[in-house]
Amino acid sequence: MHTERNDTAKRGLTRKVVSKTIDSSDESARFILVDDFEGFSQVDDVFCRSQYDPQIKSPETQRFYEMYRRPLTGWRGAEGYDQHDYALRNASWHVADIFAEMHESNDRRDGFLDPLSLLREGADEETSFPSPLEASSVIKQAAQAVGADLVGIAEYDSRWTYTERFSMNSLSGKPNPIPNKIRHVIVIGQAMDKELVDTAPSALSGSATGMGYSLDALVLLTISQFIRNLGYQAIPSMNDTALAIPYAVKAGLGEYGKHGLVITPEFGSSVRFGKIFTDLPLTVDRPVRFGVEEMCKICDACSKACPSRAIPNNEPSLTTFNVSNISGVKKWTIDGERCFSYWAKINTDCAVCIRVCPFTRDYTKFLNRLWLRIAHSRLRRIALYIDSKQKRGGRVASKNWWLFNQARHQENDTQL
Ligand code: B12
Ligand code: SF4
Ligand code: SF4
Numbered sequence: 001m002h003t004e005r006n007d008t009a010k011r012g013l014t015r016k017v018v019s020k021t022i023d024s025s026d027e028s029a030r031f032i033l034v035d036d037f038e039g040f041s042q043v044d045d046v047f048c049r050s051q052y053d054p055q056i057k058s059p060e061t062q063r064f065y066e067m068y069r070r071p072l073t074g075w076r077g078a079e080g081y082d083q084h085d086y087a088l089r090n091a092s093w094h095v096a097d098i099f100a101e102m103h104e105s106n107d108r109r110d111g112f113l114d115p116l117s118l119l120r121e122g123a124d125e126e127t128s129f130p131s132p133l134e135a136s137s138v139i140k141q142a143a144q145a146v147g148a149d150l151v152g153i154a155e156y157d158s159r160w161t162y163t164e165r166f167s168m169n170s171l172s173g174k175p176n177p178i179p180n181k182i183r184h185v186i187v188i189g190q191a192m193d194k195e196l197v198d199t200a201p202s203a204l205s206g207s208a209t210g211m212g213y214s215l216d217a218l219v220l221l222t223i224s225q226f227i228r229n230l231g232y233q234a235i236p237s238m239n240d241t242a243l244a245i246p247y248a249v250k251a252g253l254g255e256y257g258k259h260g261l262v263i264t265p266e267f268g269s270s271v272r273f274g275k276i277f278t279d280l281p282l283t284v285d286r287p288v289r290f291g292v293e294e295m296c297k298i299c300d301a302c303s304k305a306c307p308s309r310a311i312p313n314n315e316p317s318l319t320t321f322n323v324s325n326i327s328g329v330k331k332w333t334i335d336g337e338r339c340f341s342y343w344a345k346i347n348t349d350c351a352v353c354i355r356v357c358p359f360t361r362d363y364t365k366f367l368n369r370l371w372l373r374i375a376h377s378r379l380r381r382i383a384l385y386i387d388s389k390q391k392r393g394g395r396v397a398s399k400n401w402w403l404f405n406q407a408r409h410q411e412n413d414t415q416l
Contacts, residue, residue, distance in 0.1 A: 008144070010364040014265035017372050018290045020252065024155065029249050029287040030256075033159070034318065037328025040243065042113065042162040043173045044323045046336040052171040056337065060344040067347055068093060080202025080398035081347070089203050089348065092210030096238075099217050107169040111213065111238035114165060116221055118236070122228025132281040139186060139223065139282065146222045147215060149271065150189030150264060152251025152285045156182050156277060160243040176241060179233060181279040186223070187244070187251040188274045190216045191267045192354070194362060195401060200351040201307065204398040209349055212272035213238060220274045232280040243326075244273040252285035255292035259302035259311050259353040260334040263292045265372065268360030269353075291376035292359065296332070299384055301393065302353040308342035310335045311353060355395070358387040 021028035042048055050056045068090055099110045099117075108114040129135035136153055143151040156178075164173030196208035220236035227234035235241070249256055253273070254264035261269040265288070303313035311334050312319075320327055321335040343349050354360055358375070361368040375383035387393070 007364040008149075011266045013369055014290075014363045014372055017369075017376050018265050018288045020286045020288055022286070024250055024284050024286050029246075030293065031246065031249075032316075032330035034328050034330065037159070038326070039159060039161065039163040040326040041164045041173060042166045042176070042240075043164060045166075046324045046340045048113075048166040049324065050340065051166075051168065056340065058344065061340075064344045064347055068097075080199060080204055082203075082398075084402070085203040085398055086348075089206040089210055092207040092214060094210075095214035096210065096217055104168070107167055107174075109168060109240075111217055112240055113168065114240050116217060116224070116236040116238065118221065118225055118228065118234075120225065120228075122225070122234075123231040126231035129281070132283045135280055136282045139227070139280070142226055143186070143188060143219060143223050146219055147190075148188045148219045148223075149191040150187075150253050150266060152187045152189075152248070152253045153282050154185050154187060154247050154250035155284050156185055157246070157250070160246045162240075162242060165240065178235075178241070178277060179279070181233060182235070182277045184278055184280065184282045184284065185242075185247050185251070186276040186278060186282070187247050187253055188216065188219050188223070188276070189248070189253050189264060189267070189271045190219065190274065192270045192272060192351070194267070194270050194360065195396070197270050197351050197355050197360070198396040199398045199401050200355050200395070201346055201348070202398045203348040204401060205351055206348045208270075208351065209272075216272060216274040220276060224276050227276070227278055227280055230280070232278055234280075235277040237275045237277065241277070242275065244275060247275055248273045249287055250284070252288045255287075255289060256331065257292055257302075257357065257359075258296040258299075258313070258332045259306075259357060260332055261354065263357065263359045265290050266363055269357055270351075270360050290372065291380060295358070295375055295380055295384070298381060299358065301356045301358060305352050305356040305393075306339075307350065307352060308335075308338040310338040310342070356393040358384060358393070361392065 046056060050061045096111060100112055103110055103117060110116045140151045161178055162176050165176040167174040190212050192208040192212045196205050199205045216238055224234035224236040245262055248254060248262045254262040257263045263269045264271050300313040303311040316331050318330050319333055322337055324336045325333050363369055371383055
């Protein structure tokens with residue numbers, strides 16, 4: 001079941017806890033970049049390196065990718081890694097896979113290495129809006145209507161654009177052009193199903209990732225075509241083209257946490273981000289604060305629970321572990337090589353750091369909204385204490401996820 005998908009109003013109440021910063025500057029977003037900052041090449045990310053770098057590429061990583069494509073009839077015989085768990089995971093990726101594989105013959109992987117492709121031309125003439133503010137609210141309204149769980153707007157910032165894309169044909173870099181007219185980035189947040197994430201690590205929990213991408217593709221393509229139909233440019237992008245996290249922070253969707261992910265007031269970090277690059281004149285949102293940085297200073301749940309020891313329990317720093325980290329940004333950084341080698345070992349992606357984070361809660365519930373208030377106050381240690389007493393964040397056995405949902409459906413049937 002999705003995280004109370006249609007309960008937007010209740011979830012939205014968490015925004016009352018949030019304070020907005022005075023502007024959208026780096027300082028307000030708490031971004032600290034130093035002189036040796038360098039843009040990041042996608043060729044250096046761990047997934048791309050696993051295609052060509054013998055330090056990452058192994059029979060295990062090859063098997064990891066193959067298992068997303070062919071049916072698996074039981075792998076480790078372990079709970080959470082059965083055929084039905086993989087069957088749902090792979091099916092959840094299917095829509096995203098259709099786009100990713102559609103233009104492979106042109107050396108494109110839409111949504112992952114290249115932007116999503118749009119089928120139709122837009123209008124020849126630009127529709128005029130009374131103001132950028134009005135245009136922004138039209139875009140937000142439309143995005144929410146077609147399934148976006150969160151929407152925010154940031155200024156286009158070339159620092160986060162990949163210096164090059166990755167070509168699967170040449171296993172090296174290729175150009176990553178962004179048209180000169182692009183001024184803004186619309187950031188779309190797509191909730192990951194919390195109940196599936198609660199089963200991590202498991203093949204089943206990978207279904208939350210797959211559905212995140214599949215739903216994201218739908219919203220990004222729809223809203224990009226909508227903008228084109230209004231006569232403006234729009235480039236729909238999932239993991240390709242640019243780093244998502246700095247944009248999500250600038251667009252006011254959440255705060256950056258020690259586990260290297262953005263934590264939102266509506267879903268904690270159980271959320272994925274897509275982006276749309278556009279020349280439509282819009283107003284930008286401001287970064288927000290709701291006590292994440294302060295909480296991360298006294299909490300080490302993600303670092304302790306990470307099965308690959310990839311998340312250091314430290315202060316933000318300029319540390320890089322290997323070429324797969326961007327340089328010149330003072331921030332919390334994780335060791336992506338360690339993280340991915342764990343995925344290859346368990347033969348599916350992991351989301352333990354999302355599951356255990358105290359901010360990952362169902363905020364449709366009053367008590368969880370109250371918890372958020374306490375977390376964003378001087379009583380945050382009490383919030384942390386309550387979290388540990390609640391035993392929230394424990395792993396739910398995948399078989400219980402299946403059984404619980406079966407029981408729920410049977411109950412509904414008898415009520416009909
Ligand atoms: C490659 C990648 C990975 C790789 C490898 C990362 C690497 N170093 O190569 C690995 C395997 C580790 C990975 C794991 C996961 N990922 Co990932 N990943 C990406 C991806 C596709 C590219 C990021 C990248 O190029 N990193 C390379 C360099 C830049 O890494 P870095 O220096 O360590 O910087 C990281 C952060 O510090 C931050 N960052 C970078 N620059 C700056 C600058 C500032 C100022 C700040 C504050 C932060 C920041 O972003 C980087 C994310 O890797 C992004 C999508 C995207 N285009 O951004 C998703 C993305 C970051 N992943 C995401 C998720 C959810 C996960 C997982 C939970 C897996 C899952 N089940 O979905 C885990 C969590 C691991 C963790 N704790 O971070 C989400 C994050 C959503 C969120 N709530 O923030 C993203 C945005 C994908 C999405 N479509 O939503 N991922
Ligand atoms: S688990 Fe704790 S330290 Fe890690 S990101 Fe969440 S609040 Fe911060
Ligand atoms: S996804 Fe799993 S292995 Fe990777 S950092 Fe998070 S907890 Fe660690």
